[in-house]
Structures are given as C-alpha cells and as structure tokens.
Amino acid sequence: MNFLIPPGDSLPRHICxxxxxxxxxxxxxxxxxxxxxxxxxxxxKRAIEPRYGKWTLPCGYMENAETVEEGAIRETAEEAKxxxxxxxxxxxxxxxxxxxxxxxxxxxxxxxxxxxxEESLEVELYNEEDIPWKEIAFSAVQFSLETFLRxxxxxxxxxxxxxxxxxxxKDY
Amino acid sequence: MNFLIPPGDSLPRHICxxxxxxxxxxxxxxxxxxxxxxxxxxxxKRAIEPRYGKWTLPCGYMENAETVEEGAIRETAEEAKxxxxxxxxxxxxxxxxxxxxxxxxxxxxxxxxxxxxEESLEVELYNEEDIPWKEIAFSAVQFSLETFLRxxxxxxxxxxxxxxxxxxxKDY
Numbered sequence: 546m547n548f549l550i551p552p553g554d555s556l557p558r559h560i561c562x563x564x565x566x567x568x569x570x571x572x573x574x575x576x577x578x579x580x581x582x583x584x585x586x587x588x589x590k591r592a593i594e595p596r597y598g599k600w601t602l603p604c605g606y607m608e609n610a611e612t613v614e615e616g617a618i619r620e621t622a623e624e625a626k627x628x629x630x631x632x633x634x635x636x637x638x639x640x641x642x643x644x645x646x647x648x649x650x651x652x653x654x655x656x657x658x659x660x661x662x663e664e665s666l667e668v669e670l671y672n673e674e675d676i677p678w679k680e681i682a683f684s685a686v687q688f689s690l691e692t693f694l695r696x697x698x699x700x701x702x703x704x705x706x707x708x709x710x711x712x713x714x715k716d717y
Numbered sequence: 718m719n720f721l722i723p724p725g726d727s728l729p730r731h732i733c734x735x736x737x738x739x740x741x742x743x744x745x746x747x748x749x750x751x752x753x754x755x756x757x758x759x760x761x762k763r764a765i766e767p768r769y770g771k772w773t774l775p776c777g778y779m780e781n782a783e784t785v786e787e788g789a790i791r792e793t794a795e796e797a798k799x800x801x802x803x804x805x806x807x808x809x810x811x812x813x814x815x816x817x818x819x820x821x822x823x824x825x826x827x828x829x830x831x832x833x834x835e836e837s838l839e840v841e842l843y844n845e846e847d848i849p850w851k852e853i854a855f856s857a858v859q860f861s862l863e864t865f866l867r868x869x870x871x872x873x874x875x876x877x878x879x880x881x882x883x884x885x886x887k888d889y
Binding site: 546556559561562563564566568569570571572573574606607608609610611612613614615633634637639641642644646648703704705707709 | 718728731733734735736738740741742743744745746778779780781782783784785786787805806809811813814816818820875876877879881
C-alpha cells in the first residue's frame with residue numbers, strides 16, 4: 546500500500562501498489578442499542594479485547610448493506626442473543642482521533658430470552674442504582690447511559706443527544 | 718486486491734496482494750446541513766456529477782479526524798462558502814444498497830455572506846413554496862427537506878427523524 550494524494554483530491558489515500566485501486570479511509574460507524582425492560586437496562590460483559598471484562602451496551606461496527614437500525618438489531622442479537630424493537634435514535638458520539646462515530650438506539654427488549662453471545666461473558670439487566678459505572682468499557686457507552694437516565698428523569702426521551710469526545714464543547 | 722474471508726472473520730474483505738493488509742469496507746457517512754435564514758432554506762446547485770445541475774443541501778463524505786458536526790460545517794463552507802451554527806441533528810437516512818448513511822444537521826445561517834464553492838453552480842435561499850422539488854439531487858435531501866417542513870408546521874423541530882431508503886418501513 547502507498548499513501549499518496551490522488552489527482553484531483555486534497556488528502557492522501559491508501560493506494561494498492563499492485564493494482565492502483567484507491568481505498569478511501571473514512572470514519573467508521575459503530576451501531577448499538579440501549580435495550581430497556583421495565584426500569585432496567587441490558588448490559589453485556591465483554592469477552593474480547595479491548596476492555597475484556599468491562600460492561601458495554603451491545604454495539605459493533607456497522608456492516609455494508611444494512612441500515613443503521615438493522616445494524617443495531619444485528620449487534621444486539623450477536624452479543625446478547627436478545628430481540629429488540631427500536632424506539633428512536635438516542636445518542637450520536639464522535640471520537641475524531643480514532644475515526645469512530647457511535648450511533649446508539651433506544652430500544653424495547655421484546656422478551657427475556659437473552660444470553661451471552663460469542664463476544665460476551667455475561668448479559669444482565671441493571672437497575673439505575675446498580676450500573677457498574679467504574680466498569681463501563683467505552684466513553685460513548687457512558688455518555689449514552691448518562692443521557693438516557695437524565696432524559697428519563699427530565700421526561701425528554703426522544704430527543705437525540707449529539708455527543709463529542711471533546712468535553713469542553715457544549716452538547717446540544 | 719483479493720476479496721477473501723480473513724481468519725476469525727465472517728465476511729470477505731479486501732486484502733492487499735502485495736502486503737497482506739486488510740482494508741475493511743464499511744458504510745460511509747455523508748454529513749450535511751439544512752441551513753436556515755428566517756423562513757428560508759439554503760440550497761446549492763451541483764456543479765459536479767452525479768446529478769449535475771440538480772439542487773442539494775450542502776453535504777459530502779465525512780473525513781477522518783473530524784466530528785459529525787465539524788464535517789457538516791466544513792461541507793457547508795466548501796460548497797456554499799457559508800457560515801453556520803449547528804442547532805441539532807435533523808435526519809439520518811440509510812441507503813443500504815450503496816452503503817451510505819446521511820446525517821443532516823439543522824443549522825442557523827450566521828450571515829448572508831455565501832457564494833458558490835467549486836462544487837456548486839449557484840447557492841440560493843428558498844422559501845418553502847419555491848423549493849424546486851422536481852430538481853432535488855438526492856432522496857436523502859428530499860427526506861430531510863420534507864421532514865423539516867413537516868416538523869416546522871407541527872412545532873416538533875428538535876426531534877431527529879431516522880429515515881430509510883425502503884419506503885415501506887415505518888419512520889419512527
């Protein structure tokens with residue numbers, strides 16, 4: 546692979562040395578769900594690196610040929626073997642230094658038939674007061690949980706929070 | 718480039734024949750803005766293919782090392798030489814068969830100093846009744862405009878609409 550600016554472009558791109566094909570590197574979307582059952586939230590304990598043993602909402606890289614909602618449903622099925630019904634987009638969280646965009650959907654858990662998928666050690670429903678805040682895997686998951694709980698208290702669920710890694714920039 | 722399933726993966730990926738590097742192909746984010754000045758919406762007439770001569774909201778591929786909001790501001794500066802202030806995420810629109818996700822932000826136009834960038838023939842402010850509906854470049858732009866106008870009438874601006882290419886699936 547070479548890393549050069551193609552003609553007519555303004556940024557360097559990965560170009561295959563053998564065939565000349567340009568492979569654009571753009572931010573990747575991580576889709577996930579915040580599945581709710583009554584007052585409880587479903588969390589997964591990670592069975593893989595990074596953050597092995599930490600707790601996360603079910604989420605992962607969006608794949609080609611799916612919608613964002615389908616990606617969130619697929620990841621929840623893979624990691625928690627759980628069935629969900631999407632309610633609304635709940636948070637969007639940019640992490641520019643690693644080119645990731647999280648999109649987390651608020652969802653109803655359809656039934657209690659869930660269990661750990663290959664990438665999870667445990668799957669559990671947590672009440673707000675029992676959430677393992679010191680063992681949350683990713684800042685985007687923490688942002689999603691915090692804003693959900695705030696919105697539930699304030700009765701403003703349904704408004705999408707757009708979050709940033711940079712804590713000094715105001716959320717809107 | 719080869720297109721093979723790497724060990725431990727479930728889908729085929731592009732792998733460089735000469736160096737073995739795996740290049741994951743994931744959906745790409747198109748960020749843009751719906752810039753508003755009083756009752757008017759800013760639109761750009763495209764100076765490039767596809768859809769040369771058709772009208773669009775300022776939008777384009779999100780680049781690495783930026784947030785979604787920064788991408789929307791950058792694209793608006795590039796295509797309309799306009800300064801905006803982001804209000805909220807306005808619509809999300811998946812087009813699975815071409816692996817694109819549009820994220821359009823509602824924004825205030827800061828001043829009237831706008832003009833066509835390199836990729837635009839014209840930039841203009843449109844009242845609702847003058848929008849050139851038959852000359853809109855992309856279905857995601859049409860979705861964004863339609864939902865904005867509906868939300869403005871219904872006084873529900875601030876709720877993010879999640880759209881799909883598949884018209885038979887309910888919007889939520």
